[in-house]
Amino acid sequence: MxxxxxxxxxxxxxxxxxxxxxxxxxxxxxxxxxxxxxxxxxxxxxxxxxxxxxxxxxxxxxxxxxxxxxxxxxxxxxxxxxxxxxxxxxxxxxxxxxxxxxxxxxxxxxxxxxxxxxxxxxxxxxxxxxxxxxxxxxxxxxxxxTPALQERHALATVLRDAAASEQVVDETLALYDRVCEAARRGAGFAEAARLVESAGMPPALDGHWAGMDERMWRFLGRKQDHxxxxxxxxxxxxxxxxxxxxxxxxxxxxxxxxxxxxxxxxxxxxxxxxxxxxxxxxxxxxxxxxxxxxxxxxxxxxxxxxxxxx
Known part of the structure; x- marks a missing residue:
């Protein structure tokens, strides 16, 4: 051969x-x-x-x-x-x-x-x-x-591996849900950034938010409910x-x-x-x-x- x-x-x-x-x-x-x-x-x-x-x-x-x-x-x-x-x-x-x-x-x-x-x-x-x-x-x-649910699972895994408290887990996932809902209703990147910044940018969210800009925000908004x-x-x-x-x-x-x-x-x-x-x-x-x-x-x-x- x-x-x-x-x-x-x-x-x-x-x-x-x-x-x-x-x-x-x-x-x-x-x-x-x-x-x-x-x-x-x-x-x-x-x-x-x-x-x-x-x-x-x-x-x-x-x-x-x-x-x-x-x-x-x-x-x-x-x-x-x-x-x-x-x-x-x-x-x-x-x-x-x-x-x-x-x-x-x-x-x-x-x-x-x-x-x-x-x-x-x-x-x-x-x-x-x-x-x-x-x-x-x-x-x-x-x-x-959907991508939104998959990313939520991944975020929860990060929090669990970091031994985060139940309060931190709940607050971080609630912030993630608010960000997803903002994308779902067509909010711009500036509004989403304010949501994250007002919550103090939880460390566990770094992987999801790193490199986020206007184009990436729009892409993820189109993708998240696939x-x-x-x-x-x-x-x-x-x-x-x-x-x-x-x-x-x-x-x-x-x-x-x-x-x-x-x-x-x-x-x-x-x-x-x-x-x-x-x-x-x-x-x-x-x-x-x-x-x-x-x-x-x-x-x-x-x-x-x-x-x-x-």
Whole structure:
């Protein structure tokens, strides 16, 4: 068997102009290889998703998959600005990457699916909803809740880990709720900043508020009530939902329950099976040993499922 190639630079049309990324297509005899589009998480994620994607990509390429990952709008060589986009816009970019990979020589157009990490999971579910031409969709550490509820859970985790008093927990979460409500009713960034400043900027809120500006405030306002469940209800292909059992950012048990509930909904498409896998002790990137390696069995399980989801 020939050695598999390294990824090479590609570009293709996206909703805001041009998207750039990396593509690796293994050389195999036969009609072509299946493919995976990898979609990164929140913030200015690039094609490598902060070094998280390369080991997964290498494993998938070695297993015979063509793999495409790309820079989010305004990151790397990609046009536009992700902070000016909506979730629908970003999902459309994932769909554009899917369409591009399907046209590549040596790739089976009917065997290309979507893999989304964290926020990318919401995006691939939106891109996959109601399509009849996808073999599967994978969400990796993707909450089954809205972003607002997911961030609230993450904030509560920070407070719990810091051994904050019950009063501090209640006051900080109440402030978070007021900020979310301000965004929900269209308040400007200046009003939101006054809310936070008048509360003395609780230290636990630093991670959520750091780097906040007018553009980020508007983006989070558009994003915060995005609900993935209607998209899962409209799936017409198998769905694999992967989680780390010790993920501090995602309400894992609730997310598994929510995805399972939608999988049991009357009228769900018969091809829309659900496989949920939780890796005990693993973090948001499904890693163990203080984040130094992917959870034992993660890569093997992923490729086995991709070659025959049911």
């Amino acid at each position: 020939p050695s598999d190639p390294e990824p090479y630079e590609v570009s293709f049309p996206g909703g805001a102009g041009v998207l750039t990324g990396s593509l690796a297509v293994p050389e195999r005899d036969g009609p072509g290889v299946p493919g995976v589009v990898m979609v990164g998480g929140s913030g200015p994620s690039d094609r490598h998703n902060d070094a998280y994607f390369p080991p997964i990509r290498r494993h998938l390429v070695d297993a015979g998959f063509a793999v495409l990952s790309y820079d989010k709008r305004g990151v790397g060589g990609s046009s536009g600005d992700w902070r000016e986009a909506s979730m629908d816009d970003l999902a459309a970019d994932a769909a554009a990457a899917l369409g591009f990979l399907r046209t590549r020589p040596g790739v089976r157009a009917d065997a290309v699916g979507l893999f989304g990490h964290s926020e990318g999971g919401w995006l691939v579910l939106r891109a996959a909803a109601a399509r009849d031409d996808l073999p599967w969709v994978v969400t990796n550490s993707c909450p089954g809740t 609900d993935p469940l209607p998209d899962t209800l409209r799936l017409r292909c198998p769905h694999l939902a992967l989680f780390g059992g010790a993920d501090p950012l995602v309400p894992v048990a609730e997310s598994v329950q929510l995805f399972t509930t939608t999988a049991c909904a009357p009228g769900r498409h018969p091809a829309a099976t659900l496989t949920a896998r939780v890796f005990p002790g693993a973090d948001h990137r499904v890693r163990t040993d203080s984040g130094t390696r992917l959870a034992s069995g993660y890569l093997t399980f992923l490729t086995r499922w991709l070659t025959g989801p049911s």
